[in-house]
Amino acid sequence: DILAAVERHFAAGPLAGQRVLVTSGPTHEPIDPVRYIANRSSGAQGTAIAEALLRLGAEVIFVTGPADVAPPDGVALHRVETARQMLDAVQAALPVDAAVFAAAVADWRVREASDRKIKKQAGTLPALHFDENPDILATVAQMATGRPGLVVGFAAETNDVVENATAKRARKGCDWIVANDVRPETGIMGGAENAVTLITSEGAEAWPRMGKRAVAERLAERLAAALG
Amino acid sequence: DILAAVERHFAAGPLAGQRVLVTSGPTHEPIDPVRYIANRSSGAQGTAIAEALLRLGAEVIFVTGPADVAPPDGVALHRVETARQMLDAVQAALPVDAAVFAAAVADWRVREASDRKIKKQAGTLPALHFDENPDILATVAQMATGRPGLVVGFAAETNDVVENATAKRARKGCDWIVANDVRPETGIMGGAENAVTLITSEGAEAWPRMGKRAVAERLAERLAAALG
Numbered sequence: 348d349i350l351a352a353v354e355r356h357f358a359a360g361p362l363a364g365q366r367v368l369v370t371s372g373p374t375h376e377p378i379d380p381v382r383y384i385a386n387r388s389s390g391a392q393g394t395a396i397a398e399a400l401l402r403l404g405a406e407v408i409f410v411t412g413p414a415d416v417a418p419p420d421g422v423a424l425h426r427v428e429t430a431r432q433m434l435d436a437v438q439a440a441l442p443v444d445a446a447v448f449a450a451a452v453a454d455w456r457v458r459e460a461s462d463r464k465i466k467k468q469a470g471t472l473p474a475l476h477f478d479e480n481p482d483i484l485a486t487v488a489q490m491a492t493g494r495p496g497l498v499v500g501f502a503a504e505t506n507d508v509v510e511n512a513t514a515k516r517a518r519k520g521c522d523w524i525v526a527n528d529v530r531p532e533t534g535i536m537g538g539a540e541n542a543v544t545l546i547t548s549e550g551a552e553a554w555p556r557m558g559k560r561a562v563a564e565r566l567a568e569r570l571a572a573a574l575g
Numbered sequence: 576d577i578l579a580a581v582e583r584h585f586a587a588g589p590l591a592g593q594r595v596l597v598t599s600g601p602t603h604e605p606i607d608p609v610r611y612i613a614n615r616s617s618g619a620q621g622t623a624i625a626e627a628l629l630r631l632g633a634e635v636i637f638v639t640g641p642a643d644v645a646p647p648d649g650v651a652l653h654r655v656e657t658a659r660q661m662l663d664a665v666q667a668a669l670p671v672d673a674a675v676f677a678a679a680v681a682d683w684r685v686r687e688a689s690d691r692k693i694k695k696q697a698g699t700l701p702a703l704h705f706d707e708n709p710d711i712l713a714t715v716a717q718m719a720t721g722r723p724g725l726v727v728g729f730a731a732e733t734n735d736v737v738e739n740a741t742a743k744r745a746r747k748g749c750d751w752i753v754a755n756d757v758r759p760e761t762g763i764m765g766g767a768e769n770a771v772t773l774i775t776s777e778g779a780e781a782w783p784r785m786g787k788r789a790v791a792e793r794l795a796e797r798l799a800a801a802l803g
Binding site for chain 1: 609
């Protein structure tokens, strides 16, 4: 609204006047009316990033799947459920100065998703086949015109973190990858901390293990420096 | 603990001295460390039933999957994730005077669940195959010895509600089925109300559409009358 726009105009902070898109949370891909495939993402990291960007004065557009953690106050909020809905909401939010894709988007959707509940029948077991979902990060990172000045992707890796995330950065065409080590034995998944390696054109930079809010603040500061 | 046991001993209410098991919430069946299959169950109905039973003086053992709604205070709480874990927790809670199986348990688990995150590879699409999960309701309802005096199942139906739920009651061997009409157009799924038909040995009894707390109170009163 007008008041918010005026506040932003006069906002202090290194990101004042910058428009930043953040995606957050999991996506849900329906199997039938009562079942779906989900990702283990609470939305905590995405919400923390949006809050850190707001504190630095940014205008934040927040596109979120069905997350456990509530979205922050003060963002332009768009709630979605599936990967395709998330891509639509992201494209509707462009142009932006920077985009941070923190959502855990489903790579696949169920090909034979059913309008009716799939019934258990004696002696038969269902099988599911999948179609590939749109790659939201790659789609935006490889835009010929109107690409955000800085595109940041995330990678949850269970092995060979730096190698996999570096390859992902090149494959997607994004500027940075925030790689997170989610091997079960780290206890990261679903916890309060992240073990981040930031992958940029300069290489890999291992951050100490820290809380999600600290990760968000460090990332927001890096973003402000890059956009400044 | 001792104080709680003493309180229960002197508790008023028609269910004082009765031990009732309630299952609630969805189960999650892992695909890999970051993906899982879930059911659309908030746990709201199960929590409301446990609260209503507590108000009538029952001792409540509450076995819950990863629900959105918090479990009630005053229950013996057991948190689980998968259907097999839920069965284990249910069997450990026996004997009970009555058991209300309000959880939305996954019928199937993923056969090829992976310890590593399944990677997206160009040109290949995964397929999932399933194994049948244990049928918790049928397992308890058909116990040769030590069966709870009253076994109540739930059915979420998208079509032919009474026919499907009546057949389910016979197939499972339970005493009652609380059938819920979850056709998408009813708006029931994920909402605050339920459209319940209670299936007993007497037949089908359609309840007016009402809030989940009202459904819980009516069910708890019926349960008290049946056990009294």
